Amino acid sequence: MRSYSASDDVVVLADSIEVPGLGHLPVNSFLLRADEPVLIDTGLPASREEFLHHLWTACDPAELRWIWLTHPDRDHTGSLAHILEAAPQARLVTTFLGLGILSIEHAIPPQRAFLLNPGQSLAVGDRSLQAFRPPLYDSPATTGLIDNRTGTCFSSDCFGGPMPDQHLALAEDVDAVSPTDLSAAQRLWATVDSPWITDVDRRTYTATLANLPVSDLPLVLSTHLPPARNRGDQLLGMLAEAPDLPPFIGPDQAALEAMLAGFAPSAG
Ligand SMILES: [Fe+2]
Numbered sequence: 001m002r003s004y005s006a007s008d009d010v011v012v013l014a015d016s017i018e019v020p021g022l023g024h025l026p027v028n029s030f031l032l033r034a035d036e037p038v039l040i041d042t043g044l045p046a047s048r049e050e051f052l053h054h055l056w057t058a059c060d061p062a063e064l065r066w067i068w069l070t071h072p073d074r075d076h077t078g079s080l081a082h083i084l085e086a087a088p089q090a091r092l093v094t095t096f097l098g099l100g101i102l103s104i105e106h107a108i109p110p111q112r113a114f115l116l117n118p119g120q121s122l123a124v125g126d127r128s129l130q131a132f133r134p135p136l137y138d139s140p141a142t143t144g145l146i147d148n149r150t151g152t153c154f155s156s157d158c159f160g161g162p163m164p165d166q167h168l169a170l171a172e173d174v175d176a177v178s179p180t181d182l183s184a185a186q187r188l189w190a191t192v193d194s195p196w197i198t199d200v201d202r203r204t205y206t207a208t209l210a211n212l213p214v215s216d217l218p219l220v221l222s223t224h225l226p227p228a229r230n231r232g233d234q235l236l237g238m239l240a241e242a243p244d245l246p247p248f249i250g251p252d253q254a255a256l257e258a259m260l261a262g263f264a265p266s267a268g
């Protein structure tokens with residue numbers, strides 16, 4: 001894990017996880033230094049100790065006001081319970097469904113929650129954050145957000161891609177990745193994380209792209225990609241072609257056994 005500044009007011013808490021057969025998936029959370037500081041997602045469970053060290057180095061627990069959970073998948077909720085306990089002023093921003101899914105594992109006092117739907121905004125002092133549903137997502141509770149002061153877009157799982165190595169997964173700018181590798185990674189991730197994309201009605205889907213509350217994308221911060229600057233055309237182009245991608249089909253048992261046989265010591 002490492003942390004670094006992506007802009008004047010955003011700290012990236014950057015982690016990654018190796019997914020066999022796919023690559024090194026970035027797993028980022030973000031601290032937005034608004035008047036009322038906002039943490040966006042809470043990292044991997046396996047990195048909790050390190051994550052909390054980086055977070056509390058960047059922010060006093062007494063100052064943290066909001067924890068915006070883009071959705072309750074395990075790679076986003078790793079330190080949630082610990083942060084709620086350590087930061088008594090912080091309220092959890094999620095949806096009704098998000099809170100319901102979290103309740104399977106966590107007892108969240110209702111007064112600590114703040115329910116916000118796509119299309120609604122959250123005032124955080126010097127700016128407001130508009131919630132939106134990213135075009136690609138893997139949870140019914142997903143909400144991304146756009147900072148109306150800077151235009152920074154926090155896109156949750158959308159735009160992600162497994163990187164060829166850990167160094168690139170932790171890079172401070174996606175420019176570090178070759179265009180060919182980046183395109184392949186984002187296309188693969190689109191069909192892995194949002195398998196429904198290959199079955200959608202193209203006209204309806206295209207309309208969701210036209211309704212994105214952004215005309216340009218100066219800085220896109222995906223959970224699963226290094227920061228992307230001034231890449232609106234490339235990112236929107238990737239989204240537009242996503243329905244035409246081949247569906248992802250994971251290795252089956254025969255493929256697993258073939259792989260394991262490849263690891264066995266040879267008799268000769
Ligand atoms: Fe997810």
Ligand SMILES: [Fe+2]
Nearest residue numbers: 073075157223
């Ligand atoms: Fe994720």
